[in-house]
Amino acid sequence: MIIEGSIISGEFDPSMNEFSLHKVKNLNTQSVLKENQLTAIYNYLKKHENDDDGQIITLNDQMPIRLTREELLKLAADFKKILSMYD
Structure with a gap:
């Protein structure tokens, strides 16, 4: 299933229960994320969502x-959507 978020895009494979990250902002990448990895990143983003300077x-x-802070919030929302797809 192709996922087009606000900040990221990729593909969720329900049979393998993993997300393949293809793009962040406008930059191509290739990473496969298991649920625990995505959860850790999501939790980090939520913990820092009020940082005025954003994150790198x-x-x-x-x-x-x-x-930026706004992009960080959008990325967290993208990850939350993907996390809901895991079994």
Whole structure:
């Protein structure tokens, strides 16, 4: 199932119970996230959702991406939607 969120896009595979992340903002990436990994990221985002300066994430441990507070909230909403798909 293709997922097009506000900040991310990818594909959820219900048979493997995993999410393949393809894009963050407008940057291509390739990561497979299990439920516990997605939950950890979601919890981190929720913990820092009130940070006025936003957050910096990295793609493939190499490319830093700045997320504004608004983008951070949208990313958390995208992850929440995906988390609801796990068994």
